[in-house]
Amino acid sequence: MADIAFEALSRWYGTSPRRTVLTDVSGHIRAGEFVVVVGRSGSGKSTLLNLLGGLDLPSRGTVRIDGTDIATLSDRALTALRRRRMGFVFQSYNLIATLSVADNLRLPLTLNGLADDGRVEGWLERVGLPGRGADWPDRLSGGEQQRVAIARALIHGPEFILADEPTGNLDLENAERIVGLLDALCRAEGRTLVMVTHAREVAGLADQLLTIRDGQLVAADAETTDDDSTPAEALS
Numbered sequence: 001m002a003d004i005a006f007e008a009l010s011r012w013y014g015t016s017p018r019r020t021v022l023t024d025v026s027g028h029i030r031a032g033e034f035v036v037v038v039g040r041s042g043s044g045k046s047t048l049l050n051l052l053g054g055l056d057l058p059s060r061g062t063v064r065i066d067g068t069d070i071a072t073l074s075d076r077a078l079t080a081l082r083r084r085r086m087g088f089v090f091q092s093y094n095l096i097a098t099l100s101v102a103d104n105l106r107l108p109l110t111l112n113g114l115a116d117d118g119r120v121e122g123w124l125e126r127v128g129l130p131g132r133g134a135d136w137p138d139r140l141s142g143g144e145q146q147r148v149a150i151a152r153a154l155i156h157g158p159e160f161i162l163a164d165e166p167t168g169n170l171d172l173e174n175a176e177r178i179v180g181l182l183d184a185l186c187r188a189e190g191r192t193l194v195m196v197t198h199a200r201e202v203a204g205l206a207d208q209l210l211t212i213r214d215g216q217l218v219a220a221d222a223e224t225t226d227d228d229s230t231p232a233e234a235l236s
């Protein structure tokens with residue numbers, strides 16, 4: 001199992017003026033950890049997650065996986081790394097509407113040259129949707145779609161799961177269920193989970209809390225009141 005080390009990560013856009021949205025963010029995510037990233041809207045959480053997942057490259061600084069700076073990888077190697085070793089969960093589920101639930105789950109298997117071998121039905125059972133493989137995604141509720149998306153992110157056995165506000169479109173009950181499910185599945189499988197969320201409550205489940213304020217990492221002992229969510233927005 002690998003870990004992710006990131007050092008002095010900065011990301012900026014444009015030239016004149018240059019707009020810096022992340023500044024000198026460093027840290028270390030150990031294999032099997034549940035890491036929660038919190039901070040106000042626009043503080044740079046998704047930017048950081050995208051850099052850690054190799055969906056974006058830093059303007060300065062490094063992300064190392066197994067000691068390899070991912071910016072040194074070819075496009076092909078970076079794509080292969082994301083496809084094999086990472087799983088992504090997004091706020092808007094991102095299921096493919098023209099594919100059945102089962103075919104959505106088969107995609108990462110096919111892309112990685114893996115056989116189904118009962119995995120699709122097995123994962124549907126694990127996320128509480130047994131026998132729903134023939135359904136179309138738009139026939140499912142939001143919470144159900146997100147459970148399919150979680151199964152799709154995990155089915156090929158990736159080491160790292162990166163989740164960007166996975167409960168953002170869900171009511172409180174579904175949100176709690178989704179966070180609990182992701183946490184339990186990742187822990188059961190020894191997967192590393194990095195989750196961006198507005199929900200402070202999730203922080204209690206985390207092994208490591210990263211608080212971002214205005215593009216910078218806030219020291220652990222300094223963070224307490226950075227988030228802007230209200231109790232009513234809990235887990236949303």
Ligand SMILES: Nc1ncnc2c1ncn2[C@@H]1O[C@H](COP(=O)(O)OP(=O)(O)OP(=O)(O)O)[C@@H](O)[C@H]1O
Nearest residue numbers: 013019021039040041042043044045046047048196
């Ligand atoms: N392609 C881009 N060009 C210019 N600015 C960008 C670009 N992408 C993101 N930003 C800016 O970077 C800042 C950080 O965005 P980011 O999405 O990381 O914030 P966030 O903390 O995830 O916010 P939210 O909680 O609202 O999703 C924002 O001010 C955003 O407008």
